[in-house]
Amino acid sequence: MVRRAGLLLIVFALLGGPACAPEVQVDTSGHGREDELTVLVGDGPHRQILEYAARRTGKRLIVENAGADANRRVADGTADAAYFQHIPAFEGRTAQEGIAGLAVLARVHVVPYGLYSRTHTSLDRIPHFGSVLVPAGQAPLARSLYLLQHADLLTLNREFGGTSFEDLTVTEANVVDSQRHLTITQTDPEQFPEVIGAVDAVIMNPATAQQNGFDPANPLLREPAPGNPYTNVLIGSAEHADDPRLVLLARELESPELAGYIDAAFGGSVIAANPPRIDPTVPTSPTTRPGEPAGPTPLPRP
Structure with missing residues (x-):
């Protein structure tokens, strides 16, 4: 909820x-x-x-x-x-x-939004019935839910990438499967320092991540760029x-x-938004662990 x-x-x-x-x-x-x-x-x-x-x-x-x-x-x-x-x-x-x-x-x-944790070093360690903190607001909630879907932690009835009103305003009502039965809590990012330690994971933009002592270049997972x-x-x-x-x-x-x-x-x-000639080293898939190079992902330029 x-x-x-x-x-x-x-x-x-x-x-x-x-x-x-x-x-x-x-x-x-x-x-x-x-x-x-x-x-x-x-x-x-x-x-x-x-x-x-x-x-x-x-x-x-x-x-x-x-x-x-x-x-x-x-x-x-x-x-x-x-x-x-x-x-x-x-x-x-x-x-x-x-x-x-x-x-x-x-x-x-x-x-990019990224998924970070003070207590867990990989996505597979986030527990069933765990807690995830996300920024308050309609757009931040939608981006956070898509990122959790990208992590295979839940499944929505919409795919990431659309720009229609319905695509950009997904809520938990769009969740069709919650693989880990996570509790998602929205909070103003200014209050993150007070509560980050009490949750299993937190979703933030790079500036907020840096303000809270995380390395924006090394999240557990980040939003994909293509599409x-x-x-x-x-x-x-x-x-x-x-x-x-x-x-x-x-x-x-x-x-x-x-x-x-x-x-x-x-x-x-x-x-x-478009791939460089050399694959990036920041994790871009749920199977990549922090600090490990991301696997080659050939992507067509738009």
């Missing part, structure tokens, strides 16, 4: 891309100058990841902080693209504001999706090189 307990403008020229970066002949019929793109970007990993990708393209970007009107600015052509939101947020905001004509150009990164509905995406105008500048940037944001950079730069607090 569940118990409910100002805009900063940065202009930078990125002209020193690698020698192997493809030369792009830009169609000047698109909006903006042919040698630059205006991208609205979120704080934290978005900016760092975008700058890395831009250096590889050798193109010049005008980067602005994404405000509440970011999607509308891309739709009306005052910005070329935006990279600050995951898929449910993008779909929800545009539907609520009546914004049409936008498309996902690249699926880039996930800030994750909470993937942060680059969005742009559907009409200009074939703009060579946007195509090049999107290709770099989904590249194996970018994935390898994310793995190296963020230590598990951010994971790439």
Whole structure:
């Protein structure tokens, strides 16, 4: 059962891309100058990841902080693209504001939920009738239930990956089999330090895990990246999706090189939506134990 307990403008020229970066002949019929793109970007990993990708393209970007009107600015052509939101947020905001004509150009990164424990070193040690602490809220509960399903600790009547309202709002009413008869308790993450020691496992995002003394790179299990509905995406105008500048940037944001950079730069607090050339070492399946390399999982790029 569940118990409910100002805009900063940065202009930078990125002209020193690698020698192997493809030369792009830009169609000047698109909006903006042919040698630059205006991208609205979120704080934290978005900016760092975008700058890395831009250096590889050798193109010049005008980067602005994404405000509440970011999607509308891309739709009306005052910005070329935006990279600050995951898929449910993008779909929800545009539907609520009546914004049409936008498309996902690249699926880039996930800030993954992970399953952690102070007392158990592997998933098979979590006992029958054990207790699991999850963050309070509709979306955190849904993500937590999908992660427990990924761990084979329970079974839902929906598969992970959908972005419909029904997919994103699963509750224990969607549980069709509870293999370990777990008790799931929702609590505000600010109260986690007081109760983590009294439960068998806890589900957290990387920041909360680190605040509570866990290594975000070494959970018992974490959300899978491929097909994750909470993937942060680059969005742009559907009409200009074939703009060579946007195509090049999107290709770099989904590249194996970018994935390898994310793995190296963020230590598990951010994971790439697309696989790197070398398999990651963070556990991604219930059969992988903490500290052991994950087995090869060949996955097609979206």
